Amino acid sequence: MMKFIFGKLTLDALPHVWYTVGGTVTLLAMMAAAAWYFTKTKRWSWLWHEWLTSTDPKKIGIMYIIVAALMFFRGALDAAMIWSQQALASGNGGYLDPGHFQQIFTAHGDIMVFFVTMGFLFGLINLIVPLQIGARDLAFPFLNSLGFWLYLAGAALINMFFVIGGDFSAAGWLAIAPLSELQYSPGVGVDYWAWSLQISGVGTLIGGINFLVTILKMRAPGMTLGKMPLFVWTSLLSMILVVSVFPILTITIGLLSLDRILGMHFFTLIGGGNPMMYTNLIWMWGHPEVYILILPAFGIYSEVVSTFSGKKLSGYVSLVCGAIGVTLLACAVWLHHFFTMGAGADVNAFFGIMTMFIAIPTGVQFVSWLRTMFRGRIVFKTPMYWFMGFASTFTFGGIAGVMLASPGADFQLHNSLFLVAHFHTMIVGGALFGIFAGITYWFPKVTGFVLDETWGKRAFWSWLVGFFLSFVPLYILGFMGASRRLDHYPASTGWQALFITSFIGICVLALGGLFQVIQIVYSFRHRKELRDTTGDPWNGRSLEWSLPSPVPSYSFATIPEVRDRDAFWDMKERGLGPKKYEDIEMPKNTAMGIYVAGLAFVFGFAMVWQVWWLAALSLIGVIACVIIRSFDEHTEYVIPAAEVERREKARVLAVQQ
Amino acid sequence: MLFHPAGVVAAGERNLIITIVIVMLLLVLPVVFGIYFVAWKYRAKEGDGRHAIPEGKHGMFREIVWWFVPLIAIGVLSMITWATAHRLDPQAAVAGADPNAKPFVVQVIALNWKWLFIYPEQGIATVNFVEFPAATPLEFDLTADAPMNAFWIPQLGTQMYAMPAMVNRLHLIANAPGEFPGTETEINGDGYAGMRFMAKAVLPDDFDAWAASVKQGTSTLNGASYAALAAPSQNYPVTFYASTSPGLYAAVVMKYMAPIVSSSTTMDMNHDSR
Numbered sequence: 001m002m003k004f005i006f007g008k009l010t011l012d013a014l015p016h017v018w019y020t021v022g023g024t025v026t027l028l029a030m031m032a033a034a035a036w037y038f039t040k041t042k043r044w045s046w047l048w049h050e051w052l053t054s055t056d057p058k059k060i061g062i063m064y065i066i067v068a069a070l071m072f073f074r075g076a077l078d079a080a081m082i083w084s085q086q087a088l089a090s091g092n093g094g095y096l097d098p099g100h101f102q103q104i105f106t107a108h109g110d111i112m113v114f115f116v117t118m119g120f121l122f123g124l125i126n127l128i129v130p131l132q133i134g135a136r137d138l139a140f141p142f143l144n145s146l147g148f149w150l151y152l153a154g155a156a157l158i159n160m161f162f163v164i165g166g167d168f169s170a171a172g173w174l175a176i177a178p179l180s181e182l183q184y185s186p187g188v189g190v191d192y193w194a195w196s197l198q199i200s201g202v203g204t205l206i207g208g209i210n211f212l213v214t215i216l217k218m219r220a221p222g223m224t225l226g227k228m229p230l231f232v233w234t235s236l237l238s239m240i241l242v243v244s245v246f247p248i249l250t251i252t253i254g255l256l257s258l259d260r261i262l263g264m265h266f267f268t269l270i271g272g273g274n275p276m277m278y279t280n281l282i283w284m285w286g287h288p289e290v291y292i293l294i295l296p297a298f299g300i301y302s303e304v305v306s307t308f309s310g311k312k313l314s315g316y317v318s319l320v321c322g323a324i325g326v327t328l329l330a331c332a333v334w335l336h337h338f339f340t341m342g343a344g345a346d347v348n349a350f351f352g353i354m355t356m357f358i359a360i361p362t363g364v365q366f367v368s369w370l371r372t373m374f375r376g377r378i379v380f381k382t383p384m385y386w387f388m389g390f391a392s393t394f395t396f397g398g399i400a401g402v403m404l405a406s407p408g409a410d411f412q413l414h415n416s417l418f419l420v421a422h423f424h425t426m427i428v429g430g431a432l433f434g435i436f437a438g439i440t441y442w443f444p445k446v447t448g449f450v451l452d453e454t455w456g457k458r459a460f461w462s463w464l465v466g467f468f469l470s471f472v473p474l475y476i477l478g479f480m481g482a483s484r485r486l487d488h489y490p491a492s493t494g495w496q497a498l499f500i501t502s503f504i505g506i507c508v509l510a511l512g513g514l515f516q517v518i519q520i521v522y523s524f525r526h527r528k529e530l531r532d533t534t535g536d537p538w539n540g541r542s543l544e545w546s547l548p549s550p551v552p553s554y555s556f557a558t559i560p561e562v563r564d565r566d567a568f569w570d571m572k573e574r575g576l577g578p579k580k581y582e583d584i585e586m587p588k589n590t591a592m593g594i595y596v597a598g599l600a601f602v603f604g605f606a607m608v609w610q611v612w613w614l615a616a617l618s619l620i621g622v623i624a625c626v627i628i629r630s631f632d633e634h635t636e637y638v639i640p641a642a643e644v645e646r647r648e649k650a651r652v653l654a655v656q657q
Numbered sequence: 658m659l660f661h662p663a664g665v666v667a668a669g670e671r672n673l674i675i676t677i678v679i680v681m682l683l684l685v686l687p688v689v690f691g692i693y694f695v696a697w698k699y700r701a702k703e704g705d706g707r708h709a710i711p712e713g714k715h716g717m718f719r720e721i722v723w724w725f726v727p728l729i730a731i732g733v734l735s736m737i738t739w740a741t742a743h744r745l746d747p748q749a750a751v752a753g754a755d756p757n758a759k760p761f762v763v764q765v766i767a768l769n770w771k772w773l774f775i776y777p778e779q780g781i782a783t784v785n786f787v788e789f790p791a792a793t794p795l796e797f798d799l800t801a802d803a804p805m806n807a808f809w810i811p812q813l814g815t816q817m818y819a820m821p822a823m824v825n826r827l828h829l830i831a832n833a834p835g836e837f838p839g840t841e842t843e844i845n846g847d848g849y850a851g852m853r854f855m856a857k858a859v860l861p862d863d864f865d866a867w868a869a870s871v872k873q874g875t876s877t878l879n880g881a882s883y884a885a886l887a888a889p890s891q892n893y894p895v896t897f898y899a900s901t902s903p904g905l906y907a908a909v910v911m912k913y914m915a916p917i918v919s920s921s922t923t924m925d926m927n928h929d930s931r
Contacts (some may be wrong), residue, residue: 098847136658172844172849178821179804179845269821269913275805276820309699310710318720340807341818342748342825349742359681363727366688370695375711379701391692399681402734403674408741411815412670415807478659481811483842486850493838 007611008188010425013164019100023162053589055141058551060148061126062446065439066120067152071111074159078108078515080506083470087503091491101487102170107158109173110193114200115155117293117427118402122151122207125235128442129211131544132229134220136314136555139213141587143630146560147207149597156202157604161192165608169193172485174286175256177267177278182260188608191260194253195604199225200247202600208242211235220543222562229542229565229634230306230313230511237327241288241295244331249285252278261610276341283334291330295323297434298365299633301390304383305369307538309376315368322361322368329358340414348407355405359398366395381538382456386437389464390429397425400475413525417576418478421471428467436463436516444532448550449492452530455519462512470505473498485635533655546576548651554584557648579648581641588637592629596622663837663858664830666751666814677734684730692906747815751830753794760796760828761789766905767799767806767819767841768886770848771893775878775906779868782878782898784886788867791834791858797827800910802887807843810856816842822913831858848891855895874899883909 015021038044051059081104085094096104132136138144161168167190171180180190217235219228222301228236256278257268265271268276306313313319335343335351367388378384400422403409413419436459444450451568477498482489489495523530536545543560546568558579599621606615662668743749750760764775764786774787789795799808799819808827809816812835817827831837841852859867876882878898883905886896 082682092741098850101847102844102847170846175806176844184804184846229772269804279805310701312712315720315723318723338818340816341820342823344748345746348746349739352742356731356734356738360724360727360731363684363688364723367723367726370688370691373692373695373699377701377710378696378699380696388696389693390691395685395689399678399685402681405675406673406677406734406738406741408670408673408745410676411745411747411817412667412674412811412815415809433817479807481838483840485810485844490853523705598828655791 007609009609020166053591055587057126061123064123071115075111083253083503086499089488090496098487103168135218145593147203149593150203151598153601154196158196177275191608205246208239211239230302234295238295245285245288252281258388283337287334288330293431297431300434300438308384311376314371322364325361339410383437383441385460386433390433393429417474417482421474449527449530452523459515466508473502541569581645584639596625705761747827751794751828754837760794762796764798767801769803769889772854779870782901784896786895788857790861790864797828799825810839812837813874
């Protein structure tokens with residue numbers, strides 16, 4: 001009976017070691033602090049009506065970025081623990097036992113990819129893509145809210161092991177089978193991993209469909225595909241990849257869960273299971289995932305370079321074709337993650353050459369940015385610094401990538417710290433720097449004031465120096481034969497000095513993070529001086545800069561007519577036409593996304609602990625909520641033209657004063 | 658260690674890496690320094706706001722030219738990749754000084770968390786230590802009785818997965834006598850970092866003497882002592898077995914291929930997979 005009610009859940013699952021107690025206390029303290037703040041300022045209703053239930057992509061985007069920033073802090077703590085352990089554990093065990101160390105790097109990878117980089121990118125796409133295509137909302141506003149809340153449910157579930165369970169997966173960020181099978185990972189850690197990714201993965205897939213449809217169907221009149229800004233293009237391609245490959249992830253993890261829960265044999269050692277199949281499937285998703293992260297960042301760099309050079313993008317067609325090429329090739333290279341598995345030379349060579357081909361469109365993109373800057377008038381604001389940092393890091397990471405792409409070289413570099421250094425170069429130097437560039441660039445559009453330049457540049461230099469200090473030693477260690485994920489190593493290897501250098505690097509990176517926090521706090525306190533009154537602080541070129549900062553809830557009082565690739569630049573040159581106001585239909589708020597995601601969280605938790613009745617109930621609840629929502633026909637409200645006019649004029653008056 | 662290769666395989670891989678770096682630098686350096694230079698040359702200055710910024714020139718021909726530059730570089734690298742992927746194919750035997758010499762075979766079983774080396778010719782076995790003649794082509798027959806593993810001796814080159822229910826053949830060579838650390842590179846549980854071993858290349862005569870001395874010992878690797886060894890354990894000391902029961906390696910390989918049966922029955926299967 002107890003087993004029926006509680007499944008595998010027992011009192012032992014409560015926190016009892018330092019890190020689970022610490023994690024639990026931290027989580028509870030954060031919740032208590034938030035509760036205290038909202039109660040004291042009497043803002044619960046504001047929070048609920050203005051934010052949590054909002055279907056406005058501008059607000060959902062901000063919520064994505066806040067959650068991603070919190071998860072970034074969590075993932076960075078993991079990184080600090082990994083690095084400090086490796087700096088210490090030369091010839092001794094360090095301060096973390098192997099199982100714990102392995103859980104930490106597993107969590108670090110998953111959190112940084114699924115909840116930080118993806119979160120930031122979905123946030124930026126939410127904030128900016130609708131504005132760049134001249135749309136007031138998304139094709140499916142409710143789905144957008146639901147996608148965010150599922151992402152948050154996944155993020156909550158991945159941290160839930162601190163509170164109940166105590167163990168996370170120790171099988172690496174992709175939980176390669178058969179190590180992740182019950183035979184070798186009997187705890188609930190892998191289940192937490194699986195259900196967290198399943199739930200957030202559904203959120204990602206929903207978001208992908210939503211943006212795909214939005215970009216294809218909701219562009220302003222006149223904006224043909226060939227006139228879309230680069231960020232819209234790369235987001236579109238990224239979303240095409242999401243829609244294409246996230247189902248593979250769902251299926252793969254689903255099969256693994258069938259193995260673990262029902263004793264099936266898809267990837268087990270015994271009973272005819274095939275673990276190599278798992279490796280293939282997970283990388284069929286995993287490699288395109290890298291491009292899901294990097295493509296939107298390429299779009300951001302394109303926008304930044306064009307704006308701050310004061311020039312139209314050169315080689316727009318090449319940039320777009322290059323991004324399309326990357327998208328297609330991304331799905332044909334997965335085997336390069338395991339050349340050492342023993343496929344024949346022909347197979348290895350094919351996938352190696354396909355991988356190298358990716359360098360061609362990527363190289364063309366760099367040339368296009370170079371040509372855009374050529375004979376421009378380049379203003380070095382912080383976003384441009386991030387682009388220069390990206391150009392300095394990503395290109396050399398790319399060389400490392402081509403090395404890894406050649407099977408003969410990969411045989412010697414695979415699974416070494418060289419590989420670790422390579423993909424961190426791509427994701428930190430590529431995607432993350434792009435995210436920072438994008439956040440700085442579009443910050444005034446979202447908040448109404450620009451970020452302080454001095455602190456921004458301090459943060460940039462810390463990040464750049466910290467980046468090289470952290471990862472150059474890892475490249476060298478890889479050459480010295482250090483494999484990845486080592487919780488300790490013999491002193492005779494002579495690696496410790498490099499590991500310590502790398503640890504100093506992360507301290508500099510932490511300083512960069514601190515400067516970014518200071519930058520935001522400082523800018524907020526000086527928001528009057530830093531206010532963006534024009535809505536166009538950088539002399540921008542695309543439609544979002546035609547709007548006031550911050551953008552009103554309905555975004556566009558009048559839907560613009562697009563005539564040129566640089567739509568707003570064209571309008572500035574021709575002069576803006578007189579505004580005609582019209583009734584605007586906007587989606588209503590809905591709490592249904594919160595209910596569905598809450599039930600999905602309960603479902604995931606119940607599946608982890610195999611509490612079947614609870615899983616069944618919550619799943620029925622999820623389905624019921626979706627059905628109820630689908631019968632709601634009053635999902636929109638109208639802002640009358642007169643009201644729009646009043647608000648627009650009031651804003652103009654406010655700016656003039 | 659990559660730059661201290663001790664065998665032709667490792668040397669070939671180092672040369673490939675250096676070739677790729679040089680070709681890629683020829684491609685990347687002009688672009689990166691071009692970006693630095695253009696960024697400096699065309700930076701916004703006081704008082705240049707009055708001049709119009711020329712729009713870039715566009716045209717199909719220009720675009721295509723920009724595609725051809727990286728295409729040529731990557732085309733060259735692709736040909737090198739195709740050739741080296743075949744030349745360095747771990748499944749192809751390495752040519753030694755004597756082209757007719759048969760490779761020296763070591764059967765490797767990755768266990769939780771140690772490496773077992775069986776010498777079929779000599780009938781001996783070692784744990785976390787492997788010795789072999791130098792300047793002789795080597796064939797490591799990799800399998801595992803544990804999750805996925807990867808076998809790597811950096812100074813000799815190519816790493817290779819050791820997976821249950823199959824044999825991956827890895828061909829290497831040590832040019833001269835020496836000691837080369839070897840390691841595990843695929844995460845496989847608690848004892849992962851301790852799965853290190855020493856690979857020792859010696860002169861052929863010394864190897865025969867060493868094998869004879871191991872044979873003097875008393876311990877035997879049979880079904881029972883193998884089962885004890887295969888049980889999970891960390892930082893396992895170097896161990897020598899004076900004799901091995903024939904067919905043990907094949908039985909380990911077959912263990913997971915059969916339908917679900919207890920391991921004791923599969924252990925008795927006595928046919929060689931080679």
